[in-house]
Amino acid sequence: MRLDVVTIFPEYLEPLNVSLVGKARARGQLNVHVHDLRAWTYDRHNTVDDTPYGGGPGMVMKTDPWGDALDTVLADGYETGAHAPALIVPTPSGRPFSQELAVELSERPWLIFTPARYEGIDRRVMDEYATRMPVYEVSIGDYVLAGGEAAVLVITEAVARLLPGVLGNAESHRDDSFAPGAMANLLEGPVYTKPPVWRGRDIPEVLLSGHHGKIARWRRDEALRRTTVNRPDLIERCDPKAFDKKDREMLSILGWEPDPAGEPYGRFWRRAEGVEE
Helix, strand or coil, X not given: CEEEEEECCHHHHHHHHCHHHHXXXXXXXXXXXEEEXXXXXXXXXXXXXXXCCCCCCCCEECHHHHHHHHHHHHHHHHHCCCCXXXXXXXXXXXXXXXXXXXXXXXXXXXXXXXXXXXXXXXXXXXXXHCCCCCEEEEECCCCCCCECXXXXXXXXXXXXXXXCCCCCCCCHHXXXXXXXXXXXXXXXXXXXXXXXXXXXXXXXHHHHCCCHHHHHHHHHHHHHHHHHHHCHHHHHHCCHHHCCHHHHHHHHHCCEEECCCCHHHCCEEECCCCCCC
16 A cells, blocks of 8 residues: 655654554555655745635635645656555544544555645645545544644554554454444453453453353453443444344343334434433
């Protein structure tokens, strides 16, 4: 995978040199290029922003530096054999970033990130490049940061760990929270390691049983329990058909039951009474 980032703060992307992403770069699994947007400015102040049309507070990032930068990045990528680029625009007004989207992006060979500052980038830049490649406007949460570089780091790490060979164990991500398949729309339950007793606290006995079926059931039940406590909205969105008989028994204990009117639409609702915390 080739990954380009155009930013006015290249130093912000230094974490791409460490941990799993850094190792993937060193092994040649991830080809990362960080570009300084100010290299495509032509005035003595290296200006990248201007006042917004229509008035209002804040500044808007200009079209020309972004257009020239992206044209150069595309030309360089094509010349070196990259293909099928996609533009990733971190913005709080984008679609929510999810594990499903991380999987989708991990299957693309070339991602170009445009982390903005100020009030964002002139809309015409996205409209222009949408005629040349897919454009993903992506939000990592319902809050606003000073710029999009932190979002680039979040998205890159989520995507890079899905690339073949990046994780030491290829099975590691299959039981992650939100992982496609059995863990879709569920949070991973608690995990434990040695010693078996720490400060008077034991690990759950089932994990010492060696009974793989019981352990798998316990982990599934704990995932349902944690999701109910921390993210009940995820269970509300689950397709009831995704739950087997044992799942439904645990969900009933946790205060859930299928909504007969909503089941065709994949909805659950939570019982408000008769459930012990």
